[in-house]
Amino acid sequence: xxxxxxxxxxxxxxxxxxxxxxxxxxxxxxxxxxxxxxxxxxxxxxxxxxxxxxxxxxxxxxxxxxxxxxxxxxxxxxxxxxxxxxxxxxxxxxxxxxxxxxxxxxxxxxxxxxxxxxxxxxxxxxxxxxxxxx
Amino acid sequence: xxxxxxxxxxxxxxxxxxxxxxxxxxxxxxxxxxxxxxxxxxxxxxxxxxxxxxxxxxxxxxxxxxxxxxxxxxxxxxxxxxxxxxxxxxxxxxxxxxxxxxxxxxxxxxxxxxxxx
Numbered sequence: 001x002x003x004x005x006x007x008x009x010x011x012x013x014x015x016x017x018x019x020x021x022x023x024x025x026x027x028x029x030x031x032x033x034x035x036x037x038x039x040x041x042x043x044x045x046x047x048x049x050x051x052x053x054x055x056x057x058x059x060x061x062x063x064x065x066x067x068x069x070x071x072x073x074x075x076x077x078x079x080x081x082x083x084x085x086x087x088x089x090x091x092x093x094x095x096x097x098x099x100x101x102x103x104x105x106x107x108x109x110x111x112x113x114x115x116x117x118x119x120x121x122x123x124x125x126x127x128x129x130x131x132x133x134x
Numbered sequence: 135x136x137x138x139x140x141x142x143x144x145x146x147x148x149x150x151x152x153x154x155x156x157x158x159x160x161x162x163x164x165x166x167x168x169x170x171x172x173x174x175x176x177x178x179x180x181x182x183x184x185x186x187x188x189x190x191x192x193x194x195x196x197x198x199x200x201x202x203x204x205x206x207x208x209x210x211x212x213x214x215x216x217x218x219x220x221x222x223x224x225x226x227x228x229x230x231x232x233x234x235x236x237x238x239x240x241x242x243x244x245x246x247x248x249x250x251x
Binding site: 028030031033038048049056057058061062065066069077078080081083084085088 | 156163164179185189
């Protein structure tokens with residue numbers, strides 16, 4: 001299997017594909033206590049000017065986190081994970097999480113992160129630092 | 135607060151990953167839900183703009199943490215969608231020995247009051 005040390009600058013990371021459902025949004029609300037009605041109630045979300053319920057940004061970030069931890073495995077740890085939510089994500093959107101190596105040193109990989117929907121709109125951008133275990 | 139197995143398992147299930155005793159990276163984000171006295175959140179129409187987390191060491195199930203939350207900044211900005219309020223919240227977690235474990239900041243964006251009226 002390919003080791004983290006084999007990754008070169010500009011090389012892509014293994015992607016993660018994800019389609020959020022209404023059920024998953026409800027489960028996430030219950031697991032985290034974030035019952036903000038913009039995620040759970042279409043009518044409320046419309047009144048707030050959002051054209052229907054939206055997925056928790058932190059649930060989208062969690063998918064990016066899952067992509068990273070699946071890739072990192074036991075070889076390192078995440079030391080920094082920064083994201084910007086660029087577009088709203090709605091249930092049933094087809095989201096692809098991807099990333100690439102931006103820079104590397106002996107014990108750190110810096111990764112650029114991006115998630116986009118099936119309309120090719122970027123919904124999330126970000127940066128992660130991975131510390132390699134010595 | 136203590137990082138409980140049951141909470142981590144439920145979180146992992148909800149985000150759709152296999153639970154393997156690791157604490158998922160964004161689990162600390164659940165602390166963002168805790169209220170700050172005197173600050174009423176969420177405001178109607180408020181959305182999450184940015185989230186930054188720095189980990190000083192990996193978290194484990196069973197860890198006990200103390201954490202502090204504060205409002206770091208509040209400002210208003212005009213963009214193509216009108217005037218918006220930006221609220222920056224900061225959360226820092228320490229272990230019982232007082233060592234910093236993580237630091238997290240969240241940018242929340244809400245429609246400006248005058249805009250809605």
